[in-house]
Amino acid sequence: MFRKVLVANRGEIAVRVITACEELGVKTVAVYSDVDVTSPHVRIADEAYPLGDPAPLESYLNIDKIITAAQKTGAEAIHPGYGFLAENPVFAERCEKEGITFIGPTSKVIRLMGHKVEAKTSIKEAGVPVIPGYHGGDQSVDKLTEEGLKIGFPLLIKAASGGGGKGMRIVKGEKELEGLIESCKRESLKAFGDDSVFLEKYLDKPRHVEFQVLGDHHGNTIHLFERECSIQRRHQKIIEETPSTALHDELRKKMGNAAVKAAKAVGYTNAGTVEFMVDGSGNFYFLEMNTRLQVEHPVTEFVTGVDLVKWQLRVASGEVLPIAQDQLIQRGHAIECRIYAEDPHNQFLPSTGVLHCVEFPKGINVRHDSGIEQGMEVTSHYDPLLAKLTVYAETRDETIQKMIHALSNYVILGVTTNVSFLKRVLAHESFKKGDITTHFIDEHQELFSEPEIPDEALIAAALAETLRLAPEHEHVEVASVGVSDPYSPWKNTGSWSNV
C-alpha cells in the first residue's frame, strides 16, 4: 500500500477519498485553490498544498501544479476523484512518466475510451452490442446523409468528442437530416475542436443503466452490478439507484457479462463504469465507458458492501482483487440523490450564496457525502454539486420512503437547492412504479408545480419576528416608506418620546 496519496480534487469526493486513505493508514495531501482554503477537504487531510487562482485551469485542472504538489510533498500516487483531471489521458500519461501512480486505468485506455468513435469500434469488436449507427471515418456530409437514411428515423447525431449534451441533434425525418448534420458539425468544431460526428438510432423508452467494473493488474475483472441513472436533467443524472427496475436476473447477467467483456477487451484496470442504454423491449447497447470513479458509486457500495475507493487504492498498489464474481451479491435497494445548488424553476441553473443554516438528515442506512458546512459560500467557480444523499433499505418501496423522509429533514437555507424537487420526483406515481426513462423530467412537467405556501410557513415567519429571530428593524423614516404627501401629519409630529 502507498504511504502517501495526493487527492487532486475538491468537495465531497475529495473528502470521500481522503477518508478511505485514512482508514487504510495512508497519509493524504489535499490541494486547494484560494477560494477553498477553509474547505472541509483541506482540513481533514494530513497536508494541504495551495494551487492559487481559483480558475480551474489555474488550479484543479493545472497538470504542472498538481504534479509539482505531488513531488514536493512526496506523494507516491494521485487519486483524481471524478471530473477535473480524472479522465484526462495527458495527465495520466504525465503521472506515468514522473513515476507517480495514477489511481485509475492506464493513459492508453483513457485515451481510447475518451474518443467515442474508437471506443465503440473496439467494444463492438469484442462482441458487445452497440447502438445501430454510423461511426465511420468518412465524415463527408454526403456519406453521413447516406448512412443516416440507412439507420432510419428518429436518429441522433452526436459529436465524437462531445459530452454533457453538447453537439447533439435529434433528427425526426429525412428533410432535416442534411441541415442538422451540418449544424452539429459546426457546433462540435467550436466546442471540441473536432467536427467528427456519429449517427445513432434514437431509442424508444430509453433508460440509462450502467455497470460498475473493477479490474486488477493480474488479469482479474469483475462487475459489481448495475446502477440505473435515467433520472436526468440537462443530460446530467440527479437520482441513481440499484437494482434497476428495467432488469430481470437474466438480463442483468447478460449485461454484466458484456460489461466485463468490454473492460477486458481494452485491458481495463481499476474502477470503471460501462454505460448502456436499454430500450423499452429490453435490448441493451453499449453507450460509453467512464474511466474513473462515478459520482453515484455509493449506491453500489450499499448493495454490495464493498468500499470502492479502498479497492481502487488496493488495486493501484498492485494487490489482487480479494473477491471473485460469484462471491458478490446484490442485497437490498439503494437510492442516491444529488443535492445541487440550483433552481429547478429556473432551468436548473446554478445558484450561489452563503449556506446559512445547514442540517443534514441522519438515520439508519442514511449516508451523506458532503464537502460543505454551515457558513460556507457557494461560488460560481466550480460545479454546484453540494452533497450526495444515499439511503438503503430492504425493498425499493421502503428505500423511496426512507429517501423522502431524509429529504424532508434536509435543511440548507440561504442558497436555492433542488431538495424539494427531488422529493417530488421520488413521490411521483410513475417513479414509484419504476416507470422511468431518460425523458422522465421533460415528460412530467407537473414536477415543476410547486405547492401553495402553507399557513404553517407563514406562522413560522411571523413568529420569527415576534421572537426576535429576525434582525431588529431599522428605524425607518416615514418619508422612506412612501408618504409623499407634503401635508402629512408625520412631517411635523416631532420626535418620539420614550415613556
Added chain:
Amino acid sequence: MYYEHKNNMHKIQVEQKSDTWEIQIGDNLYKVSASDLGNGKLHIKTNNLAFRTRIFCNGQKRFVFLDGNTYCLKRAIRFSTVHDHVEGEILSPIGGKIIKVFVSEGDIVDKHEDLLIIESMKMEHKVKAPMKGTVMRLQHGEGAIVDTGEVLVDIERDKSTNGQAEW
C-alpha cells in the same frame, strides 16, 4: 404583517397573549404556542397540529424550511412608494408590538393627545394625534404586532378648527 411569496402578498395578523399568539391568516385563526430551540429552529403548536421548522432571516428575506420545502418570503411593507397616503391615516413609524391603546373609536382627540404605545427594541414609543379630530377606526388592539408603515388609526379632522391652522 405582510409577506411576499412568489408575487403574492400574504397578510398575517398577530396578537400576542402572554406566552401564546393568535394568528389570523385569511379566514383561519390559529392559537399558537412555540418553543425556540435555538439556531433558527422552532417547535410550533397550532390548533391541532405540531410541527418543526427552521428559519433564517437575511435583511427583509425570510427562508422558512418546512417538511423538505424551503419557502423564500420577503417581509413587505404594505405601502410602497406609490401609495397615495390618505389624510388622517396614522401610520406606524416603527415595527413592534402595541402594548397600550388610550382611545376608542368615536373618541374626539386633541392635537398631541396620546393614542397608543408601541414597544420596539425594548423601548416604548408613544404615538400621538397629529391633529384634532375623531377616531374613526382603530386598526389594532393591544398585543398586536405591527409593521413600519402600517395603518394604526384613522382620524377624521375636526372641521370646526377650520383646517391648516391646527396642523
